[in-house]
Amino acid sequence: MDVTLGAARLADGEVADAVVRVDWTEHQRRLACGLTAVTDLHALDRLLTFPLHELVSWPDLTPDDARVLKALPEGAVEFTETGVRRVFAPAADVDVVIARASRWQTGLRKAAAFAPFARRVLLLPRAPRALHSRLWEADMLGVGVRIGTLTEFDEVLPPAPWKRRFVKAAGWRFRERAYAAWRSAQPTQCERPALVSPRP
Structure with a gap:
């Protein structure tokens, strides 16, 4: 489980690992094609109205649609003589947000803020007093609790399952920001490692 530092970012500036x-x-x-992350909320909102890989004819576009699409970076949409096709899809997802904190209430508030986007875990460096009498609060919020570090921890309470109920531009931007953070944390062009050895 590789953790990307600072990959979970909210519009209000709250940042956590993921x-x-x-x-x-x-x-x-x-x-x-040289495309990185697209984090413009208005552009993502407009892209959500276009089906992936389906051609939408020019007469079906509003002037505002055309303006927004033409302003997108290369590789987000394909333009043809007859219309436009969205080829841009989310490049990453966040499996779990890890909110590191030294204080229970601060960390719990931080972890809870990411509820619309992913499973959440509060990571404390040491167990606070009366930890087991406080776990009900985290459980009510669906926040898991771990004690230790990012790489070595005891899971005291697992996070509640999370399911995406709908797709909105804010959620897509959250995923794009996570992708940007992951990509900038990679040492090279981050090509996928081979899963099997090539045949001779």
Whole structure:
């Protein structure tokens, strides 16, 4: 489980660490065309109205649609004589947000703020007094509790399952920011490691 530092970012500036899962097909496509992350909320909101890989004819676009799409970086959409096609899809997802804190209430508040986007865990360096009498509060919020470090910890309470109920631009931007953080943390062009050895 690799943790990307600072990968979970909210609009209000709250930042936490995250386990980021990359869609390698979309990542490779973006590498090939030089596209990184798109975090403009208005652009993402507009892109959500276009089906992935389906051609939308020019007469079906409003002037504002055309303006927004033409302003997107290369690799987000394909323009043809007859219309436009969205080829841009989320390149990453966040499996779990890890809110590190030294104080229970501060950390719990921080972890809870990410509820719309992923499973959440509060990571404390040491157990606070009367930890077991406080766990009900984290449990009510669906926040897991770990004691230790990012790499070595005891899980006192697992995080509640999380399921994406709908897709909105804010959620897509959250994923794009996580992808940007993951990508900047990679030492190279971060090509996918081979899963099997090539045949001779």
